[in-house]
Amino acid sequence: MLLEVENLHSFYGKSHILQGVSLTVNEGEVVTLLGRNGAGKSTTLKSIAGAVTPGQGRVSLAGRDLAGQPAFRIAKAGVCLVPEDRGIFSLLTVEENLRIACRKGSAWSIADIYAIFPRLEERKRNGGGQLSGGEQQMLSIARALLTGPRLLMLDEPVEGLAPVIVDEIVTQIRKVAAAGVSILLVEQNLAVCTALAHRHNIIELGRIAYHASGPDFIRDSDARDRYLGVKA
Numbered sequence: 001m002l003l004e005v006e007n008l009h010s011f012y013g014k015s016h017i018l019q020g021v022s023l024t025v026n027e028g029e030v031v032t033l034l035g036r037n038g039a040g041k042s043t044t045l046k047s048i049a050g051a052v053t054p055g056q057g058r059v060s061l062a063g064r065d066l067a068g069q070p071a072f073r074i075a076k077a078g079v080c081l082v083p084e085d086r087g088i089f090s091l092l093t094v095e096e097n098l099r100i101a102c103r104k105g106s107a108w109s110i111a112d113i114y115a116i117f118p119r120l121e122e123r124k125r126n127g128g129g130q131l132s133g134g135e136q137q138m139l140s141i142a143r144a145l146l147t148g149p150r151l152l153m154l155d156e157p158v159e160g161l162a163p164v165i166v167d168e169i170v171t172q173i174r175k176v177a178a179a180g181v182s183i184l185l186v187e188q189n190l191a192v193c194t195a196l197a198h199r200h201n202i203i204e205l206g207r208i209a210y211h212a213s214g215p216d217f218i219r220d221s222d223a224r225d226r227y228l229g230v231k232a
């Protein structure tokens with residue numbers, strides 16, 4: 001087991017958002033966290049990464065307890081969150097954005113990144129702010145990889161992107177997973193989720209209300225309708 005989250009509770013002020021979330025990610029797995037708007041998906045990722053401090057519960061990475069640790073220590077342990085707002089430096093070039101993300105001891109080099117994301121090499125001298133939305137997303141995933149994470153958490157990586165770019169990013173995420181990086185994916189685009197993931201979790205009322213393997217979830221149209229309001 002790589003990531004083990006057990007009975008996680010998180011609050012914003014008095015709002016009790018996560019009410020006992022439990023989920024796991026094995027080495028080499030792609031696992032989704034699905035759910036309706038406001039269900040607590042981003043909060044779960046932030047609570048694992050330490051951007052939100054959980055009030056209760058266990059988060060462990062390869063057996064090492066991380067819950068309640070500061071975000072920088074959790075990142076150092078190998079957990080990297082690519083947030084929805086992408087977090088790239090718009091005044092730096094693509095290559096500068098990549099260079100400053102590099103960490104000693106990381107298994108990833110900038111050449112590895114260009115092999116998976118050829119568009120970034122084509123655009124390496126462009127400013128981060130000149131990139132399209134899809135290219136910005138690629139750059140933020142690339143920056144996360146350069147830190148050498150064991151667990152990559154992606155928050156809605158294809159939101160608002162054109163279908164051809166979505167396909168490109170799905171292929172890239174698949175290559176990242178094939179390189180051995182475990183992935184916890186939050187994404188509203190179900191086709192992307194089923195194309196990538198080995199297992200799925202659905203969060204409702206602050207808890208995991210449903211989980212299934214990839215093939216079982218594809219067959220279970222009732223669950224998709226009941227929990228996500230998606231017909232067919």
Ligand SMILES: Nc1ncnc2c1ncn2[C@@H]1O[C@H](COP(=O)(O)OP(=O)(O)OP(=O)(O)O)[C@@H](O)[C@H]1O
Pocket residue numbers: 012015017035036037038039040041042043044
């Ligand atoms: N910083 C915050 N302060 C107070 N409440 C917040 C904060 N961030 C999120 N919330 C609330 O917590 C709940 C869960 O939000 P979260 O962003 O985790 O949902 P989500 O499942 O990721 O949804 P979405 O798909 O809309 O991003 C929502 O009701 C949201 O309004």
